[in-house]
Amino acid sequence: MTDERGLFIYGIVPADVEPTADAEGVGEPPGEVTAIRQGPVAALVSEVPLEAPLGRPADLVAYQQLLDGTAAVAPVLPVRFGTVVTGPDAVADLLDAHGDRFADALDDLEGQVQYVVHGRYEEAELIAALLDENPAAADLADQVRGQPEEVTREQRIRLGEMISQAVELRREAENRELLDRIGELAVSALPRPPSSELDAVNAAFLVDADREEEFLDAVEEFAEQRGELVRTRLLGPLAPYDFVSAHELAG
Known part of the structure; x- marks a missing residue:
């Protein structure tokens, strides 16, 4: 050896x-x-x-x-x-x-570092909110509640599809708002792919030291406004993994 x-x-x-x-x-x-x-x-x-x-x-x-x-x-x-x-x-x-x-x-x-804002929906609160917003989905949920799966298979599939689509649309809107509101405080901002079907937001920000405190305050405010629906984490300061690498520069 x-x-x-x-x-x-x-x-x-x-x-x-x-x-x-x-x-x-x-x-x-x-x-x-x-x-x-x-x-x-x-x-x-x-x-x-x-x-x-x-x-x-x-x-x-x-x-x-x-x-x-x-x-x-x-x-x-x-x-x-x-x-x-x-x-x-x-x-x-x-x-x-x-x-x-x-x-x-x-x-x-x-003078720049990376931060990642990652938020994940609390599943029970999310489902309740989606059913409140969508009467057709709520009706399907009533049909399958307490019923055997083999009897309500078709309704369960339709309900799952409706919830999945609603989560995706809500996630897109949440990410847009995050990037619109907080992205202006960063040198650069990039959306990241969801790491879970329950992801609400996932984005990376390159932040200048002069605006770091302002950026952190804005993230805290964004998280507080989502209350108990979204569990938000702020990761950083980090190396700028999402924005530059030696491999990319070396070509």
Whole structure:
């Protein structure tokens, strides 16, 4: 069995960024995170065995924690999770070939972080609201309530289709309102695909530090207005995963 080792690349940062002494990388045991510098930029890397499988939940957590922690103090271009190269020369070649583009992108990201607003409907409250709004669906619900499934199969299918369509339309409206109201406080905003059929909103925002407090207040107000119908979470500050990556810049 060989013990060939490669370098896992986390992200690209300005050349003066230093990994913290307690920074832990992916793998078991975690690799030491170091910086390989080339001109105005550097790559955050750690050693991993080339034969070792990557993709454990702990690996993804380590990858995200390193990038998010870096983004809190310096601009960073995430590199796609799982990118492993053969050694320092390969990293230096990447930085040499695309260093100017990386440096320009890092300049643009100075003082900016990503936030994600994710809201999920409380199922019981959502169904009650939809039935209140739709008499035909409410009538179907009355027909199937307390009846055997085999007897009311057709009605249950129609009811499920009506509820699914109503949820989709409501989700589209909620996302539009979120992006219209809060997107103006961000440098950029992007809708994200739903992660569940009960998703109400899911969007990423690139926020400038000068407007961060205003943005957070607006998200809180948006969440409060949905009361108990939507359980809203704010994730961040994060690295700008949804807005830029070193792979995209490297072409």
